[in-house]
Amino acid sequence: xxxxxxxxxxDLKLCISPDSITTLGLGSCVGVAIRDTGNKVGGLAHxxxxxxxxxxxxxxxxxxxxxxxxxLVRQMEKAGARRNMMxxxxxxxxxxFSFQNSSSPLxxxxxxxxxxxxxKLQELKIPVKAEDTGLNYGRTVEFYPETGDxxxxxxxxxxxxx
Amino acid sequence: MADLDLNNVEGVYYDVLKxxxxxxxxxxxxxxxxxxxxxxxxxxxxxxxxxxxxxxxAMGGEEQIMAGIYLRIEGDLQGSIxxxxxxxxxxxxxxxxxxxxxxELDEMAQSALKxxxxxITGSYLNSLSTxxxxxxxxxxxxxxxxxxxAILSVPAIEFGMVGDKMLLIQTAFTDDEEIxxxxxxxxxxxxxxxxxxxxxVITD
Numbered sequence: 011x012x013x014x015x016x017x018x019x020x021d022l023k024l025c026i027s028p029d030s031i032t033t034l035g036l037g038s039c040v041g042v043a044i045r046d047t048g049n050k051v052g053g054l055a056h057x058x059x060x061x062x063x064x065x066x067x068x069x070x071x072x073x074x075x076x077x078x079x080x081x082l083v084r085q086m087e088k089a090g091a092r093r094n095m096m097x098x099x100x101x102x103x104x105x106x107f108s109f110q111n112s113s114s115p116l117x118x119x120x121x122x123x124x125x126x127x128x129x130k131l132q133e134l135k136i137p138v139k140a141e142d143t144g145l146n147y148g149r150t151v152e153f154y155p156e157t158g159d160x161x162x163x164x165x166x167x168x169x170x171x172x
Numbered sequence: 173m174a175d176l177d178l179n180n181v182e183g184v185y186y187d188v189l190k191x192x193x194x195x196x197x198x199x200x201x202x203x204x205x206x207x208x209x210x211x212x213x214x215x216x217x218x219x220x221x222x223x224x225x226x227x228x229x230a231m232g233g234e235e236q237i238m239a240g241i242y243l244r245i246e247g248d249l250q251g252s253i254x255x256x257x258x259x260x261x262x263x264x265x266x267x268x269x270x271x272x273x274x275x276e277l278d279e280m281a282q283s284a285l286k287x288x289x290x291x292i293t294g295s296y297l298n299s300l301s302t303x304x305x306x307x308x309x310x311x312x313x314x315x316x317x318x319x320x321x322a323i324l325s326v327p328a329i330e331f332g333m334v335g336d337k338m339l340l341i342q343t344a345f346t347d348d349e350e351i352x353x354x355x356x357x358x359x360x361x362x363x364x365x366x367x368x369x370x371x372x373v374i375t376d
Contacts, residue, residue: 018225019321019328020336034234035321038329058224058325058332070336073224106326107242107314119329148322150235165237165318 014152015054017041020073022055022082024089027156036102036149038120040127042079043153043160044098044136046091052155055082059119060126075126083134096136099160099172100127101151103143120144140172188371190219193341195303196296197355201345203295207288208268215344221337227324230340231256231354234321238262239277241289242314242326245297248306249367251359253297254327255289259317261351277317286313296355304370330358 012028019039025031027050033041036056045052055078059065062074071077087093103120124143131138142149142162152161162170197217205212220230228234239262245251257265265288266281267274274281290313301308316323331338341355359367 019227019325020224020332035228035319035325037318037322037325039325058329065333067335073332073336104322106240106316106318106322109314116326116329146316148319148325150319150321 017054017056019056020058020070022053022072022078022085024051024053024085025153025155026051026089027154030152030154030156032150032152034150036151037104037106038102038116038123040075040100040102040120040123040143041149041151042075042082042098042100042127042131043151044079044082044086044091044096045153045155045158046086046095047097047158048092048095049090050155051086051089051091052153053082053086054151054153055079057123057127060122075123076130079127079130079134083136093135096134097139097158098131098136099140099153099158100124100138101142101149101160101162101172104148105144105146106148108146142170142172188368192300192303192357192371193217193219193355195299196357197341197343199295199299200292200343200353200355203291204288204345207291213346215346217341217343219339219341221339223337224328224332227328227338227340228321230342231320231324232258234319236320237317238320238323239285239315239317240323240326241286241293242316243290243293244311245308245359246311247309249308249359249363251357251363252327252330253293253310253358254323254354254356255293256320256323256354256356258352261353262317264349264351282315286315289313289315292353293355296357304367306366306370324356327356327358330360334360334364 015031017033031054033056042055057078062068103124150163201214237259263274345351
C-alpha cells in the first residue's frame with residue numbers, strides 16, 4: 011500500500027516510489043521536490059529562509075534554502091539516488107501580506123527564498139523542470155516520485171499539476 | 173544576558189511571556205465587548221512554545237482556512253503582532269459588527285475585519301505598554317485569508333530568524349457562539365531583552 015509522507019515546516023524527508031510526499035499550506039516558504047528519474051528515489055524539503063549564513067541560530071539545516079537543499083540531496087544520494095539523474099520542481103514563495111509598511115524584514119522573503127533555492131540547485135547541477143511560485147496565496151503540494159507529478163492545491167483555485 | 177536564545181526560554185521567562193498573554197488577551201476581550209456592545213467572556217488563554225512542525229496542528233490543521241491580521245510594531249519595541257481567526261469566527265464577528273449575515277469577505281467586510289484586528293491587537297499592545305512603560309505603536313493592519321500554514325509562514329519566518337520555536341497564545345472568546353482566536357507576538361531579538369528587562373525579569 012503506497013503511503014503519503016508528510017513534511018512539516020522547516021523539515022525535509024525522503025520518499026521512494028510508490029509512496030508519495032506532501033507538505034501543507036506553503037506560504038512564503040518554498041517546497042523543493044527532487045527525484046532521480048531512473049530509480050524513482052525522491053524527497054521534499056520545506057524551507058523557510060534563504061540563507062543560513064545570515065542567521066546566527068542556524069542549527070536546523072532544513073530551515074534554510076542553502077543547507078536544506080544540500081541536505082536533501084545528500085540524504086537522497088545515501089538512499090541510492092544519482093546526482094546526474096536528479097530533477098527538481100518547486101512551489102511556494104508567495105507574499106502573503108502586502109506590507110504597505112516596508113520596514114518589515116519579510117518584504118519579498120518569498121522571492122528571496124525561491125531565488126536561493128534555484129541558486130543552490132544550479133550549484134548542484136540539478137535542473138528545475140517546473141515551478142509554481144510567487145503571487146499572494148498559500149499552496150499545498152503533493153509529489154509523486156514515480157511519475158514526477160507535482161500537484162498543487164490552493165484555496166478557491168482549481169487543482170493544478172506541473 | 174546579552175545573548176538571549178528563544179530556545180532556552182524557560183521557567184521565569186516563559187511565565188512572564190505567558191502572563192503578558194493573559195493580560196493582553198483579557199484587555200482584547202474587553203475591547204471586543206465594547207465594540208460589539210455586548211458581554212464577552214474569555215477562557216483562560218493557552219500559551220505554548222511550539223516547534224514550527226507543530227504549528228499547523230495547534231490551529232486545527234495547516235489547511236484550515238483562517239483570517240490573519242498582521243501589524244508591524246514600532247517604537248521602543250520592534251517586531252510584529254498577528255491575530256488569527258478561524259474563517260467561520262471571522263464571519264461571525266464581522267456579521268455582528270455590521271449587523272448583517274456575512275458569508276463572504278467583500279471589501280467592506282475585509283475592512284471591518286482589519287479594524288477588528290486593529291482594535292484587538294491595539295488593546296493587547298496597550299496592556300503590554302502599560303505593564304512595561306515602553307512606548308509601543310502599530311502600523312496599519314494587513315489582512316490575508318488563506319490556509320493556516322501559509323499565513324503562519326509569515327510570523328514563523330520572523331521567529332525562524334532567531335530560533336526554532338514560536339510562541340502562540342490561544343484565546344477563546346464567547347458570547348452566544350465561541351470565537352477562537354490566536355495571538356502571535358514576534359518581538360525582534362533586541363526587543364526581547366528590552367521587554368524582559370522592562371518587566372524586571374532581567375536585571376543588569
